[in-house]
Amino acid sequence: MTVTRVPANLYTAVQRRRNRGLTGLYLVVAAFLVVYAILFPGLFTIGGFSKFTQNWFPLALVTMAQALMMLNGGISLAIGPLVSLGAVIAAVTMGGPLGVLGGLLAVSAAGLFIGAATGGIVAYLRLPAIIVTLAGSFIITGIALLLLPRPGGYIPDWFSDLLAGHTPVAFGLLVLFLIGWKVYLATPLGIGIYAAGNNPVGAYRSGVPVERVKVFAFALSGLLAALAGLFVAAQTGSGDPVIGTPFTLNSIAGAVLGGVAFLGGRGTMRGVICGSLLLSVMINVMFFLGFPPVAQYVAQGLIIVGAVAVPQLTSQWRAKP
Amino acid sequence: MKFLGSMRHRSLMVSAGVVAMLAAGSGTASAAANCIKGDREAPYTIGWANIYSVPTWMKQTEGTIAAEVERLKKEGLVDELMITDAQGNAQTQIQHIQSMIDADVDAVIVIAGSSNALDRVISDACDKGIAVVNFDSLVNTDKVTAKINTDSSEWGASAAQWMVDQLGGEGKVIVMNGPAGISVSDDRRKGAQPVLDANPGIEILTETNTEYNVAPAQEAMTSLLFANPEIDGVLSLGGALSAGSILAFDRQGREQVPTTGENARQFLELWNEKGLKGWATMQPNWLGALSVYTAVQALEGKDVPAFVKVPLPVISDDTIDSYLARAEQFPADGYIYSDYDRALFDELLAQ
Numbered sequence: 001m002t003v004t005r006v007p008a009n010l011y012t013a014v015q016r017r018r019n020r021g022l023t024g025l026y027l028v029v030a031a032f033l034v035v036y037a038i039l040f041p042g043l044f045t046i047g048g049f050s051k052f053t054q055n056w057f058p059l060a061l062v063t064m065a066q067a068l069m070m071l072n073g074g075i076s077l078a079i080g081p082l083v084s085l086g087a088v089i090a091a092v093t094m095g096g097p098l099g100v101l102g103g104l105l106a107v108s109a110a111g112l113f114i115g116a117a118t119g120g121i122v123a124y125l126r127l128p129a130i131i132v133t134l135a136g137s138f139i140i141t142g143i144a145l146l147l148l149p150r151p152g153g154y155i156p157d158w159f160s161d162l163l164a165g166h167t168p169v170a171f172g173l174l175v176l177f178l179i180g181w182k183v184y185l186a187t188p189l190g191i192g193i194y195a196a197g198n199n200p201v202g203a204y205r206s207g208v209p210v211e212r213v214k215v216f217a218f219a220l221s222g223l224l225a226a227l228a229g230l231f232v233a234a235q236t237g238s239g240d241p242v243i244g245t246p247f248t249l250n251s252i253a254g255a256v257l258g259g260v261a262f263l264g265g266r267g268t269m270r271g272v273i274c275g276s277l278l279l280s281v282m283i284n285v286m287f288f289l290g291f292p293p294v295a296q297y298v299a300q301g302l303i304i305v306g307a308v309a310v311p312q313l314t315s316q317w318r319a320k321p
Numbered sequence: 322m323k324f325l326g327s328m329r330h331r332s333l334m335v336s337a338g339v340v341a342m343l344a345a346g347s348g349t350a351s352a353a354a355n356c357i358k359g360d361r362e363a364p365y366t367i368g369w370a371n372i373y374s375v376p377t378w379m380k381q382t383e384g385t386i387a388a389e390v391e392r393l394k395k396e397g398l399v400d401e402l403m404i405t406d407a408q409g410n411a412q413t414q415i416q417h418i419q420s421m422i423d424a425d426v427d428a429v430i431v432i433a434g435s436s437n438a439l440d441r442v443i444s445d446a447c448d449k450g451i452a453v454v455n456f457d458s459l460v461n462t463d464k465v466t467a468k469i470n471t472d473s474s475e476w477g478a479s480a481a482q483w484m485v486d487q488l489g490g491e492g493k494v495i496v497m498n499g500p501a502g503i504s505v506s507d508d509r510r511k512g513a514q515p516v517l518d519a520n521p522g523i524e525i526l527t528e529t530n531t532e533y534n535v536a537p538a539q540e541a542m543t544s545l546l547f548a549n550p551e552i553d554g555v556l557s558l559g560g561a562l563s564a565g566s567i568l569a570f571d572r573q574g575r576e577q578v579p580t581t582g583e584n585a586r587q588f589l590e591l592w593n594e595k596g597l598k599g600w601a602t603m604q605p606n607w608l609g610a611l612s613v614y615t616a617v618q619a620l621e622g623k624d625v626p627a628f629v630k631v632p633l634p635v636i637s638d639d640t641i642d643s644y645l646a647r648a649e650q651f652p653a654d655g656y657i658y659s660d661y662d663r664a665l666f667d668e669l670l671a672q
Binding site for chain 1: 371374403404405406408409410411412413415416417419420421423424435436437438439440441461504
């Protein structure tokens with residue numbers, strides 16, 4: 001029938017299908033942002049916007065890191081410890097002779113290396129990612145505590161002010177990371193993530209280098225988590241060997257909220273970004289609404305279940321004849 | 322202003338405060354407290370940025386904060402208390418304090434989830450003229466209105482000294498500590514060491530490191546009782562640990578020995594019931610109430626000390642009855658803290 005028109009519309013058609021399950025999440029996030037803006041009009045000032053996005057930024061990065069792992073069909077329990085390690089390496093090296101650039105390189109190298117090593121073990125030894133990263137989380141936590149037993153270290157003030165001052169540099173970086181993700185998806189290794197995660201055998205037979213795809217995705221995931229740690233160090237002006245711990249669970253929550261499937265191969269970064277944004281803006285909205293802390297626990301759980309369940313229910317309705 | 326050096330910024334703030342006070346004609350106060358610019362007026366909004374609200378000690382502490390706020394409300398000095406709970410996540414605590422700055426509260430009361438992580442956001446609050454009072458678990462930065470705490474090292478030293486006196490300088494002792502690597506547990510233990518060094522007649526049989534809960538402490542002590550037929554004293558450096566120890570002695574049918582501890586209700590009741598020689602001190606929950614009071618005093622233009630050292634209240638065999646008489650007012654797994662009033666607060670702030 002309209003076969004000739006399909007190629008032209010394939011991209012939009014695919015994107016529309018990928019967005020469908022996320023409509024509920026988009027609406028919920030938009031509603032929360034509107035409520036937040038009404039409660040706190042200062043959000044529209046540069047300073048207010050900067051501070052808000054700075055508190056969201058590290059969560060966005062770790063959620064992206066977790067999503068990369070989940071697209072591969074695995075879950076990482078080492079995200080939080082990697083954030084701590086990134087923060088510790090930054091705080092230990094930036095005061096040294098290599099300065100900020102040296103610290104940045106050291107953190108990136110550590111993230112890439114740990115990610116790639118984990119990926120190598122998972123891909124070539126065929127071990128489940130959850131086990132490897134569980135073991136890795138103990139090792140990484142130990143290294144972070146060895147490097148910096150108590151909170152401390154040094155981050156230059158100008159660097160803290162640059163990343164976490166009164167300008168929206170962090171938001172700009174997030175946009176850059178997202179553009180980078182789009183570019184990566186245009187490469188064979190990038191597109192291979194979805195293929196290998198969704199159907200590894202099929203992907204292998206179609207010539208996708210499944211193992212190499214995994215190692216690269218794990219390395220990028222490690223890089224993102226370590227950079228989140230670098231940012232946390234800049235934001236707090238110091239390193240703390242256990243500050244990342246809560247990020248592990250939050251990154252999983254954000255990714256699941258964003259529609260990433262546990263079994264791999266399904267999910268979008270835009271959903272992931274929205275999922276992490278919801279987790280972050282929720283905290284601020286509940287504060288301004290004056291929720292007592294106990295009610296916040298309950299509300300948080302209800303919002304998460306709601307945002308995941310609503311699209312599921314609507315799609316079931318739609319599927320009924 | 323934001324781009325000036327911090328030193329210059331601070332001196333500007335101080336002079337602004339002085340000018341404001343001169344304009345108000347208040348000649349009594351010598352200088353405004355740190356962070357205070359003098360541009361805020363009663364009734365004030367107080368933000369209480371808690372790190373973790375679930376433990377009983379925290380609930381009781383929040384109780385004293387709420388009670389003090391009620392009182393200040395009646396006096397027309399406070400109109401609202403905002404409470405947050407970071408659920409143990411220092412990053413969330415930063416976000417909460419940022420929200421308090423955005424909501425333009427007049428004072429932030431905080432127990433820090435990390436000694437370093439809050440430094441920058443707390444400095445920001447201070448720059449905005451918000452009174453920041455930090456108690457119990459302290460931050461590094463000095464850009465706060467006041468820090469309020471007891472001395473953990475003194476805690477350990479006093480407990481050890483009491484044990485030495487009880488045993489006449491001779492005896493075998495087991496030391497019970499909180500978790501390893503926790504600063505309060507380390508500091509108390511370190512404080513005890515010089516006293517133990519000075520009394521070589523006291524032999525440390527062994528030490529335990531457990532959570533500050535009854536069950537793990539009882540379990541640890543039970544196995545130590547099998548291994549050590551002769552124990553003359555238990556130097557316990559945390560409340561529920563002592564209760565676990567006494568229960569272990571009791572189950573084994575061993576005679577109770579002199580035991581130190583904290584003001585946990587369970588420990589005080591067992592101490593009384595078993596008729597042993599005991600000694601306890603406390604991290605008073607009313608540090609929370611004192612922090613609110615301090616913040617409001619500072620906002621009212623009074624000078625408050627940058628560090629308020631609260632002396633450790635001591636419970637002994639002579640005074641335990643006065644504590645147990647009030648036991649019903651406290652939760653069964655809670656802490657019976659010493660009495661407090663405004664006079665005590667004023668005295669502490671006059672240091």
